[in-house]
Amino acid sequence: MRAAILAFLLAALCSAAEFRFGRAEVKITPTTETGGVKPVLDDLHAKAAVFEKDGTVAAMAVVDLPVVNRPVVEEARRLIEKETGIPAGNVMISATHSHTGLTPGWAGTSSWPSLTPARAGKQVEEAARYTAFLSKAIAQAVGAAYRNRQPALISAAVGREDSLAFNRRFLMKDGTAQFNPGLLNPDIVRPLGPTDASVSVVYVETPDRKPLATFVNHALHLDTVGGDVYSADYAYTLAKLLGAVKGPEMLTVFTIGTAGNINHLDVKAPGPQRGPEEAARIGTILAAAVLKAYKGLDPLDVTQVRVTRETVPLPPVELKPGDAEKAREYLAREKSGKSLSLLERVFTQRVLFSERQQGRPFDVEVQAIALGKNLAWVGLPGEVFVEIGLAIKQNSPFRYTTINELAYDWIRYVPNRKAFAEGHYEATNTRCGPGGGEALTEGAIRCLLRLHSAQ
Numbered sequence: 001m002r003a004a005i006l007a008f009l010l011a012a013l014c015s016a017a018e019f020r021f022g023r024a025e026v027k028i029t030p031t032t033e034t035g036g037v038k039p040v041l042d043d044l045h046a047k048a049a050v051f052e053k054d055g056t057v058a059a060m061a062v063v064d065l066p067v068v069n070r071p072v073v074e075e076a077r078r079l080i081e082k083e084t085g086i087p088a089g090n091v092m093i094s095a096t097h098s099h100t101g102l103t104p105g106w107a108g109t110s111s112w113p114s115l116t117p118a119r120a121g122k123q124v125e126e127a128a129r130y131t132a133f134l135s136k137a138i139a140q141a142v143g144a145a146y147r148n149r150q151p152a153l154i155s156a157a158v159g160r161e162d163s164l165a166f167n168r169r170f171l172m173k174d175g176t177a178q179f180n181p182g183l184l185n186p187d188i189v190r191p192l193g194p195t196d197a198s199v200s201v202v203y204v205e206t207p208d209r210k211p212l213a214t215f216v217n218h219a220l221h222l223d224t225v226g227g228d229v230y231s232a233d234y235a236y237t238l239a240k241l242l243g244a245v246k247g248p249e250m251l252t253v254f255t256i257g258t259a260g261n262i263n264h265l266d267v268k269a270p271g272p273q274r275g276p277e278e279a280a281r282i283g284t285i286l287a288a289a290v291l292k293a294y295k296g297l298d299p300l301d302v303t304q305v306r307v308t309r310e311t312v313p314l315p316p317v318e319l320k321p322g323d324a325e326k327a328r329e330y331l332a333r334e335k336s337g338k339s340l341s342l343l344e345r346v347f348t349q350r351v352l353f354s355e356r357q358q359g360r361p362f363d364v365e366v367q368a369i370a371l372g373k374n375l376a377w378v379g380l381p382g383e384v385f386v387e388i389g390l391a392i393k394q395n396s397p398f399r400y401t402t403i404n405e406l407a408y409d410w411i412r413y414v415p416n417r418k419a420f421a422e423g424h425y426e427a428t429n430t431r432c433g434p435g436g437g438e439a440l441t442e443g444a445i446r447c448l449l450r451l452h453s454a455q
Contacts, residue, residue, distance in 0.1 A: 019302040019371075021152035021204050022050040023213045023251045024144035028063060028137045029230055035130035041231035041276060044101055046134075047253045048141035049204075049213060050086070051371060052149055053305040057084075058369045059091045059142045060377065060404075062255055063134070064232040065101035067410035068093055072135050079139035084146040090307045092367050092379045093138060094407035097256045099223040100231040152204050152212060154300050156375055156400040159199035159293030164282055165220045167191040167386070168263045169419065169426070177422035180263070183271050192422060195219070195262055196386050198393075199286065200402040201293040202375065211250035214242055216290055217402045219257030219386050224264055224279040231276070237283025242290060255404040258380070258389030260413050261426060298399075302372045306451050309368070312443035313361035314411075314432035317354035327351035346412075346429035353431055362431055365408045366440060368447035373455045374399040378444045379407030382414040385426070388437045392444045397452040403444075414440055 025047045030036055044064035051058045059080065077088035095101070169179050169192040177192055200217035222233040232239075239252035264282055265273055272278070327348045334340050340348070367379040376398040380388075384405045393401050413426040420427050420434040430436070 020052040020149040022145040022148035026141040034133040036126040046141040048145040050145040070409040075135035076138040098233040155297040157293040161289040162197035165195040211246040219259040221263040234279040234283035241287035258384040260383035314436040366443040370451040382411035
């Protein structure tokens with residue numbers, strides 16, 4: 001009898017020490033009740049994963065939307081903690097950046113519609129309805145993943161695909177920097193930065209080798225499908241093809257790497273380079289890279305699940321003499337019914353944001369989740385330049401480090417110092433000054449070092 005009791009207790013202890021994993025997805029395609037209605041090319045989803053070891057639980061949620069913002073994330077975290085007990089600070093929430101996700105989502109996080117309500121009232125109203133729905137949907141997905149926890153094995157690999165991504169900032173013959181200067185433009189001299197060809201793959205399966213989930217990360221904008229439709233962009237094709245190989249029960253979770261200055265446009269080739277067919281091409285090639293990476297999967301021992309985050313103060317936006325007056329002129333023109341150019345609009349937004357900050361640093365969150373000593377995810381806010389992601393990976397103590405940009409809040413672009421000096425679109429459409437990208441880099445590395453040393 002005593003031996004039986006001892007065996008039972010030992011079995012319970014072993015079970016408690018197992019790494020457990022849960023996953024779920026919830027459809028978030030807008031409806032007449034939740035937001036604006038458009039043709040649906042493929043449905044949008046909130047995809048969630050839960051990691052548990054020795055009583056510590058972390059969660060990750062990813063939405064097929066252009067962005068998420070702080071109010072949505074904080075409300076979703078509150079609901080998740082209330083329903084599951086997972087600490088709010090242990091939940092990482094990000095967007096894939098699909099430009100065909102939800103147009104009102106941009107309005108819900110942008111200062112511009114509130115400045116010109118007469119011209120964007122419908123967008124603001126739709127965004128408000130969708131925002132209320134979205135936090136609940138994210139919490140629903142995480143709650144379902146939490147209830148679906150089961151013993152699991154995890155492995156990782158880094159594949160490579162260097163034919164899809166292109167740095168979109170170029171040095172022109174007149175010495176200026178431009179983003180997306182056009183296909184076959186004879187005035188292009190060379191790209192102004194690198195790309196990141198790595199394809200991060202994390203694979204989760206049951207102890208008897210049944211697929212549960214594949215996490216895929218690549219630094220490439222999701223602005224391919226185009227048109228006035230709903231679509232998850234190339235991530236849809238990626239998930240469909242991996243599901244065809246591994247089975248429909250496997251959840252594919254795509255997250256975007258640091259792709260603030262990276263897109264799919266090859267300026268040396270003629271068009272067209274947009275549309276559903278182009279998204280399918282990219283998703284197919286990316287799926288092939290993942291299938292190749294499967295062969296090199298490295299089994300990992302999840303000794304602990306740990307989470308950390310910190311508030312990083314970004315330097316304030318720097319304004320030049322006359323910027324405020326120019327912004328007022330642009331704003332008056334827009335309100336009179338004359339549309340501004342893209343650069344004029346983002347310039348005006350930046351000036352107005354700077355005035356609201358009054359020279360104070362802009363506080364943002366950097367977060368990291370670690371599974372054992374070899375695997376970590378980093379969540380960064382905004383559209384982060386690829387150089388920042390490369391620096392974080394190079395300095396990470398973890399063998400496998402995945403960076404999810406557009407996590408927690410949309411703070412527009414986060415360039416490195418070099419890009420600020422070069423100027424143009426991304427250096428204008430930002431909520432920080434020079435040094436903001438380097439501050440994010442240092443904050444992420446501090447988080448990673450803290451998690452690694454605690455193992």
